[in-house]
Amino acid sequence: MPDIRLRLLLDPDGHIGPGRAELLEGIAALGSISAAGRAMGMSYRRAWELVEEMNRIFGRPVAETQAGGRQGGGARLTDLGQLVVTRFRSAEAAARRAVAEEMAALQKEVRREG
């Protein structure tokens, strides 16, 4: 099935894309930044970097860690983190609907083999 990949580029810099949204969803579901990263085949370090990059973009945390800090305990999304996921997924769904006709026209031009 054809699909889209959407990235929202914020001003003055930084972006939210499907990987970051999925990481936040993983944190919400698994209660841990490292587990959420691992579920996406991402290192602990990389998952933390992405969370910290989002914290930087918004100037406050998208996730908060509980007792144990970075090395232990759990993590959960802040209200901001939840808003980022919700808004991104909603934007993605709206974009998918909006491009359906153009996408179908392009897909029709793809030669199928076999």
Next chain:
Amino acid sequence: MPDIRLRLLLDPDGHIGPGRAELLEGIAALGSISAAGRAMGMSYRRAWELVEEMNRIFGRPVAETQAGGRQGGGARLTDLGQLVVTRFRSAEAAARRAVAEEMAALQKEVRREG
């Protein structure tokens, strides 16, 4: 200004994104694959690879070279190449409109400095 970056993922594989659309537009404007690539800071080799990847996706050429072949002469878009540009830019514009509200909500959360 916030903006989007949209990539259309075709079935069974391959994609059209803003870089490929811009390259096709450059070929139409400049009449040369290498000049179009150069205008984007891209090597001759890379520009050709992208054109050949699009030819592969659609099973026929998005651009045709004129007398001189790869080393000389000029190039222009085929009807297919023109269709790809038009459909992609139209999809991008539709997606931009479709995500405007969600984008504004996210942008509002970005802390501005200074």
